[in-house]
Structure formats: C-alpha cells, structure tokens
Amino acid sequence: MNTMPFKCPECGKSFSSKRALRIHETESHIKIKRAPTGVPGMDEILFGGIPESSLVLLAGTCGTGKTTFGFQFLLEGAKRGEPGVYISLEEEPERLVRDARRIGLDIKCYVDDGTIQVIRPELYRYDSLVNEIETSIHRTKAKRLVIDSITILGSYFRDPFELRRNILDMNRLLKRLNVTTLAVSEIEEGSEKLSRFGVEEFSVDGVIILYYIKHGNTFIRAVSVRKMRSSNHSMKIHPIVIRDGGIEVFPSEEVFADI
Template sequence: MDDETKIMPIVRTGVPGLDDVLAGGLTQGNLFLLEGSPGTGKTTIALRFLLEGAEAGDQGLYITLSETERELRDGAASHGWQLGDRVAVFEVVPPESLLDADHQQSLLYSSDLELGETTRLIFDAFERVRPRRVVLDSLSEIRLLAQSSLRYRRQVLAIKHYFSRQGATVLLLDDLTADAADKTVHSVAHGVIKLEELAPDYGAERRRLRISKYRGQAFRGGYHDFTIKRGGVSVFPRLVAAEHRTRFAREQMTSGVAELDALLGGGIEQGSSTLVLGPAGTGKSIFVLQFISAAVARGEKAALFAFDEELGLFFDRTRALGFDLEAMRETGRLHVEQVDAAELSPGEFAQRVRDYVDHAEAKTVAIDSLNGYQAAMPQENALVLHIHELLQYLNRQGATTFLTVAQHGLVGDMKAPVDVTYLADTVILLRYFEALGSVRRAVSIIKKRTGRHEETIREFRIGRFGLNVGAPLDSFQGILRGVPTFVGNSGPLMPTGAAGNEST
C-alpha cells in the first residue's frame, strides 16, 4: 500500500495550510466528503479547490442544489475571485412539470421522479462539461429526496462509481441539516474532512477542522484551527515540534547587566526557554526587554508578542525606562505585535510566531504574557500542550524564548494561573519584600537546566536607566516570604533615592 500511495497523483486544494494537513492534497480520481454546519466555510473551500484546478489547467464543475449561481458568483467575488471559463456552474432546478399542479400524479411518489431526474441532470451536466474536478453541493438535498437510508446510500454509490469511471476528483458537500447523525457517506467516501465552528462565551467565533478518514494516505491528525477572511480560508496546521529541527551553535546570550548575568551563571543559552515569574508590577516585562535590547544591540532580530498592554502606552512607558522600542522597530530588527486573545485562535498565534522565526530569522522571541495566552485557550490542558510544542519548536530553531506569567497575590504564598515551570529551561522568580519601611523587589534563579547559576537572592530596582541589580542579599532570611529577617552584620540593601520606582 505504501508503494501505491507514493505514486498516486495528488491534486492540491489551494487552501493555505489544508494541503499540508492532507499531506499534499487529495488523491486524484477519488470522492471526498467535506461536511460541516452552515457557515463553517464549505463553499469557500470548494470554490478555492476549483479555482486551484483552473490555474493548473483543469476544467471544474460546481453543481449546486441549494444555492443559486448568482449567490455563488457573489460569494466568490467577496473574496476577490472571478469564476472564469474553467469553472462552470450548473444549477439543478426541479423539472417544470413537477412544479405544475396540473401535471401532478398519484401513482408514484414525486420523490421517485425527482431523485432520478436530479441524478440524470447531474450526469448530463458532467457529460457536457467533462470536468476534472467536481463539487456537488449539497448532499442534504439528495438525502431528503431519497427519504430512506438504503435509497440514499445506493444513490451516493451510483454517483461515486460514475465519477470514478470518469477519473474526476469529486468534493461532496454536506451541511448536516437533514440528518447530522447519518454516516452513510463516511463509509463510501475516500476521505472525510469535518469542519466545526465554536462559539466562546466572549470573543469571535473559532473554527477548526479535522481529517477523520483518508484511505491509503498519511495525514496530520487532530484538530487544526482555521479562519475565513477576504481571500478565502486559511488553515493553521497543528504544530508538531518533532518534525522541525535546525542545526545551530549553542552560544550564551547575555543581558547587558553584569549582575544579572552573574546571577544566571553567565547568561542564557541560545535555543532555550526562560520563564519570568512574579506578581503584577514586579518588572517581568523589563527583564524580558533587557534581553531583547541586548539581542538587538548585537545585530540580531527579535520578536515581541504582547497580549496584555496597548502598544502606544507600552512604548511610552518603556521609553521612560531606557528602552526605545519604536527606534528598534524602525531598524527592522524588532517586531512588536499586539495580540487580541479574544480574536485570535491559539493555532493562528503559533503560526504567526513560526512565520516570523522562519522567514525573518528572529533569534529572540518574547510572549508577554501567558495569562493573556491562556484567555485564548478553552482548556488549561490544551494550553500546556500548545506551549510545550511551541517552545520545543522554537528551541529546535535556535530561538531563545522568554515567557512571562503573572502570579496571583503580592507577597507570601502565590499561585500562577497555570503551571508551566517544568516546561521552561530557566525560571527567573521575582518577588516583593518589605524592608526598612519600604516595598522592595528581589530576583532569584530557581531553575536552570543548561548550566550552573547563583543560588543567591539579589535586590533590583527599575528606574530611568533601566534595570539595576544589586549584590546578593546574604544578610537576610525570609525574603521570598515577603517579610525578611536581618541576620547579618551589615545591610546590603540598595540605596533609595532618585532612581525611581517605575516598574512593569
């Protein structure tokens, strides 16, 4: 079977991402089922399938039992498409005699005549056009005319055998309005593509598809997010990190702050992931920006995906702290993108990150924050799996990844909305603590897989000149609990003054 599969000709659907999911496209000369409730994008995919064939020189035929030709052409025009001579549209209408009350008879059921007449009209249209690609829209009409499962199955088999003898690749559309539980065509079709639409409690609708069957052909399993926009359907194949690996020299990336690099044991290894964890306001974004700024200064490219903050305010605030992100962006070395979790599916987000790493060759990627990313996920388990695959992919491409997570609470025992500490190679922990009548900030490294690091806790401040990290706080205990106890002979605390307390 494997040898036969390799030599079977494949026809592309032309839908971005779908051919990747289908391992190249649809095997030529077979019948495929495209099913989904109304509004999931069946007609759009079918039209793109025919237009792709027209561009390759194949004649196409769209047989419609539910929409008018004008509706189809208007729908194509809404995506900027024109159905030329190589895409014929045949609109099946009931015979005039069946619409005339004077010609109604009672010896035979009208459905017997209508089903046979409809099938004959379909075959006649094929004989006239002689297409290589056929779309039949939709099976719900044929199911209603058949009135029984046996007659429906026989009719679908007749259609399959007829088109198979002609060598045409056929796409059957089913809107599931007649009987969503009827799986008759599933056993007959060579492959089945199922489209789904999800309606979250808040935000835009989410669409996904799954290949539930494909005879003799490997395909990418599971659910794949997709969108419908002007220009057609775009599918975002589920990311499988194991399929992507790039050779690169693993070097150490520094932050430009000597004390922070010392805390990290010299820096962070290229191709690793770093999680910056802490309560709101401790400065998680600033730590990430310190590494981004250092990467841009080295002449590398970086990408920052911001879920939580409006970019205008973010640029103004970080500029006051010594990070001119707009200037970095103008040089072409920094890509900054604001992500709306309510409008973007996780699959589409992963594809955006992947495109920028692949095409722009970004070596530093920051996601700020996972709290916002979680809002785009229906389940926490799915979030962990998405993050795992994304981090593994970025690591294998040699990209250094930074993630931020805001913990609940300010001092004492705090919890994160989702635990991804075991996924990250390095974990930087930020904390508030009280000392000498003021609230201060401390940083420590609680995990680093790629080498040794300091086990100390250092105080840090954020002011007009960015990040300033102090000496180890070796004269205190209980800093991570929020209320330290002085146990030394001298206080290594950083002096307060004009440095400012601005943080992010």
C-alpha cells in the same frame, strides 16, 4: 543513535534502509496522484492533497466555510487548466459567484471562459439529477466537481440505506468519469453526526470537517480530516481563518478546545 535514518518526506515514518523507504513510498504515496485543494495549509494536513478521483465529504454546520472551500478547490483546478463544475442544489449560481468574488476569490475570468461552471439542476427526479451531473462533466471535461449539498439528496429516499446505496453508486460513477469531488454535508447545529442522515460518510472515500467552536466568549474556526482512503493525514484539529482571499489552514497549530 537513530537506527532508522531514512525518513519518508510524505508521512514522516522512518526506515532502516533506502530500499525499504523506496518500497514504502511506491506502495503508500507515489502511486496516488493528488489534487491540491487550493486552500493554503490544507494540503499539508492531507499529506499532499486529495487523492484524485475520490469523493470526499466536506462536512460542517452553516457558515463554517464549505462553499468557500468548494470554490477555492475549483479555482485551484482552473489555474492548473482543469475544468470544474459546481452543482448548486439550493442557491442561485449568480449569487454564489458574486459571494465567492466578495470573499476575494478571483473566479470571474474562469467563470466567463467556462473553465468553472456553476449549475443549478432541476430537483424533479433523482435519476435526471444524476444524469445532468454526468452530462455536465462530459460537456465541460471537468476534472473537479463540487456538489452543494449532498444532504439535499436525502429527500429523495425514505430509507437512509437507500441513500447510502445511491451515494455509493454515484461514487462509482464519478470514479469512472475521473473527477475529484467534494460533496458538501450540512450538519445540524448541536449534532454529533458527520451528516444529516448518518450514512453519507460511509459511501465516500474521505471526510473533511469544518468547525465553528464556542470557546469562552468567542468562536474558533477549525478543520480536521476524519478519514481519507489510501492516504495518511493529520489527526489533529487545526485552526483556520476565513478572510479576504478565502480559507487558510494553520497546519502547525492545533485547537485544544472541546468540540
């Protein structure tokens, strides 16, 4: 006989009374507002989306889908009437928009009306870069932000701990501005680290990892949630596909290949 009949629909934990379940929900889930990612299946492994105003690292080697994920996230916001900014520190905005459209993301109308803005700031000085990010958030009233990539910021600092401190400062600033942010972390091929400098993951609220795994003579794409402050999440590595329309996650499947 099940002595804990009241199950939380968010995280699956069971409770012996309705009251205990209500307290759990209030303390663990209900207070947290979440931003749906716009990636089909992803919100299920995040147990509801990305907690609002958090800074989440989106880590992966090249070609794992980080940029695509970022645009899906902004597109989802735009559909909900939330402006979004894509800070591109490497690639030309026109090229990024063209590639996102080629993968089947219908962002053109939102780019045209300014709901999604792709900006490539000058990389001259770190403080002016941060300034430009802040100004663009104020100007557009952005609720969602993508920084592609945070790895570039490492080149401003000789000491990894300086980088860590500055990302922490940026996290505080973005929270004050009330934006939910995905910061792309470029992982080097073959590296076991979650980030280039090995410190970026400590200054953020969450880490999502995108994989490209060699398994026999094929490659498997996958995703996992490594950490997400103030939220429970799936502990599994889930397969994904990139196809016309972007990334799709399979929340009820898992990858067993070695990573």
